[in-house]
Amino acid sequence: MQIQFLDLKAQYETIKEEIKEVLTETIESGQYIMGPNVKAFEKEIASYLGVKHAIAVANGTDALVLALDALGIGPGDEVITSPYTFFASAECISRVGAKPVFADIDPNTFNINNEDIERKITKRTKAIIPVHIFGQAADMDKIIALAEEYGLHVIEDACQAIGAELNGRKAGTIGKVACFSFFPTKNLGCYGDGGLMVTNDDELADKIRLLRVHGSSKKYFHEVIGYNSRLDEVQAAVLRVKLKYIDAWNESRRQKAKLYSELLKDAPVQTPAMKDEKSHVYHLYTILAPNREELRKYLEQKAIPTGVYYPLPLHLQEVYKNLGYSKGDLPVAEETCEKNLSLPLYPELPEEHIKYVADAVVEFYKRGGVL
Numbered sequence: 382m383q384i385q386f387l388d389l390k391a392q393y394e395t396i397k398e399e400i401k402e403v404l405t406e407t408i409e410s411g412q413y414i415m416g417p418n419v420k421a422f423e424k425e426i427a428s429y430l431g432v433k434h435a436i437a438v439a440n441g442t443d444a445l446v447l448a449l450d451a452l453g454i455g456p457g458d459e460v461i462t463s464p465y466t467f468f469a470s471a472e473c474i475s476r477v478g479a480k481p482v483f484a485d486i487d488p489n490t491f492n493i494n495n496e497d498i499e500r501k502i503t504k505r506t507k508a509i510i511p512v513h514i515f516g517q518a519a520d521m522d523k524i525i526a527l528a529e530e531y532g533l534h535v536i537e538d539a540c541q542a543i544g545a546e547l548n549g550r551k552a553g554t555i556g557k558v559a560c561f562s563f564f565p566t567k568n569l570g571c572y573g574d575g576g577l578m579v580t581n582d583d584e585l586a587d588k589i590r591l592l593r594v595h596g597s598s599k600k601y602f603h604e605v606i607g608y609n610s611r612l613d614e615v616q617a618a619v620l621r622v623k624l625k626y627i628d629a630w631n632e633s634r635r636q637k638a639k640l641y642s643e644l645l646k647d648a649p650v651q652t653p654a655m656k657d658e659k660s661h662v663y664h665l666y667t668i669l670a671p672n673r674e675e676l677r678k679y680l681e682q683k684a685i686p687t688g689v690y691y692p693l694p695l696h697l698q699e700v701y702k703n704l705g706y707s708k709g710d711l712p713v714a715e716e717t718c719e720k721n722l723s724l725p726l727y728p729e730l731p732e733e734h735i736k737y738v739a740d741a742v743v744e745f746y747k748r749g750g751v752l
């Protein structure tokens with residue numbers, strides 16, 4: 382049994398013929414940038430999410446940077462986000478010259494903690510970036526209420542959460558603007574880099590469209606300093622094929638996650654908390670495991686690949702020394718970084734593999750939780 386953490390080729394095998402067809406078509410069309418596939422993909426994904434505007438960009442990080450830029454956030458401003466996420470969620474804030482401020486997370490969902498958001502709001506705060514971590518939607522109702530009370534923008538980092546739902550609404554359609562990533566390993570991934578921003582705000586959508594092509598709406602006439610951040614036709618063509626399967630793939634992830642949680646229920650690990658059935662799309666299946674490093678080595682000896690997302694919270698990163706945080710400031714995020722372990726999960730993962738992995742975890746603790 383060769384267990385993989387994520388097997389992108391297994392997914393390709395299931396859609397190979399369709400992909401080959403659209404790739405050939407796109408390459409033979411001679412149109413590679415801002416052509417019919419990008420246009421159609423934007424329309425299709427806007428309709429899938431239930432949002433007015435979808436604007437494709439080069440990657441998820443750019444989507445976050447453009448969102449902040451389009452909202453006029455920059456030097457002197459503060460933006461509150463989670464310390465337990467991929468670096469880009471905070472990097473975008475620094476990139477536009479604003480200051481990232483970190484609020485601690487909830488120990489069960491790993492999403493940002495609303496009470497701590499409120500404690501961190503100052504006169505300089507301009508926005509909140511909740512991250513729907515590992516595919517589970519953050520507590521958006523409370524975050525929106527806070528944002529309204531204090532006059533802040535909400536930018537959803539939905540890079541890991543395409544398809545997740547909150548009371549019938551899709552994650553990424555609740556804040557002012559949301560950002561998605563189509564990095565190959567994401568639930569909806571292309572064969573390179575890709576990203577998207579969505580909003581219901583017409584004016585903001587126009588600004589973002591302007592920013593993505595050098596601040597220009599008429600070719601060679603420039604209104605603002607922009608970016609070159611576009612999705613390629615080839616990636617858009619791939620994404621149009623894959624978008625048709627995203628709900629089935631997410632459902633498969635949920636089923637497999639459920640099986641893991643059942644098999645692990647007697648082990649002394651914390652399995653993922655799910656607010657409700659549809660709120661989670663399991664970009665990752667992440668447990669909290671005592672003695673994580675030894676468990677990881679034990680699994681490695683059994684040829685079981687695992688991942689640590691993430692080993693160091695953002696407030697303790699070298700690059701953010703100047704922000705003045707020290708160890709102990711955000712204790713939940715810090716402890717989560719010491720204990721988290723992600724187990725293999727992807728829509729095509731065979732059930733025997735899940736059983737083998739779960740058995741090994743159970744076995745490790747039965748023998749005392751040591752190597």
Ligand SMILES: *Cc1c(COP(=O)(O)O)cnc(C)c1O
Nearest residue numbers: 440441442467469470540562564
């Ligand atoms: C992947 C990811 C990003 C960045 O997306 P890229 O397309 O890799 O630039 C941002 N935030 C989160 C939470 C992510 O998981």
